[in-house]
Structure formats: structure tokens, C-alpha cells
Amino acid sequence: MLTGKQxxxxxxxxxxxxxxxxxxxxxxxxxxxxxIEEALEARELLKVSILQNCEEDKDEVAEKLVALTGADLVQVIGHTIVLYKESRENKQLVLPS
Known part of the structure; x- marks a missing residue:
């Protein structure tokens, strides 16, 4: 679970x-x-956009992505979801404590 500062x-x-x-x-x-899980392993942080023809609610899509990938939800803003998952082999970001 991410803190507000993180x-x-x-x-x-x-x-x-x-x-x-x-x-x-x-x-x-x-x-x-x-x-998305493979991309998170390579990048740690990524954005997913939700197209207008998507029939699901954006919060529902975010919940499903978090459940499927095991990532942390950073933000849902507009039609964009930001996901973070710490990489095991390709660590790039150092989170503040």
C-alpha cells in the first residue's frame, strides 16, 4: 500500500x-x-488510457487492472489510469519513505 507522499x-x-x-x-x-504486468516489470510506472467506447466505468477498469497485475493504483484522472509496481530485476524508482 502506498502512502500519500509516495x-x-x-x-x-x-x-x-x-x-x-x-x-x-x-x-x-x-x-x-x-x-501490462510485463510492461510494469520493465518500467515500474505506466499509464493506461480508457477509450470513449469502453462500456465499463473507469474505476471498475482500474480495480480489474490492479487485481490482474498486482500493481498499486496511483491515480485515476479523467480517462487515464496510473499504475505502479516495484520491479524485481529492473528497479528504477526509489520511493520516499
């Missing part, structure tokens, strides 16, 4: 990132979860 730090780091995944009409599935 979330603030991660939000500042994620500000300049572009979304690398999109959730569309088909919603979230296991394959997408696996791909």
Missing part, C-alpha cells in the same frame, strides 16, 4: 509519460493483464 512522488514522475495501453470496447481481459 503517491504524490509517483504522480509527478508519471506526469510526462504517455499512455502505452488502451482499454476499449472489449474491456479488460487476462491477456491485457499479462501484457
Amino acid at each position: 503517491k504524490r512522488f509517483l504522480r509527478s514522475k508519471a506526469h510526462h509519460l504517455n499512455p502505452i495501453f488502451q482499454v476499449g470496447k472489449s474491456g479488460v481481459n487476462e491477456n491485457m493483464g499479462l501484457q
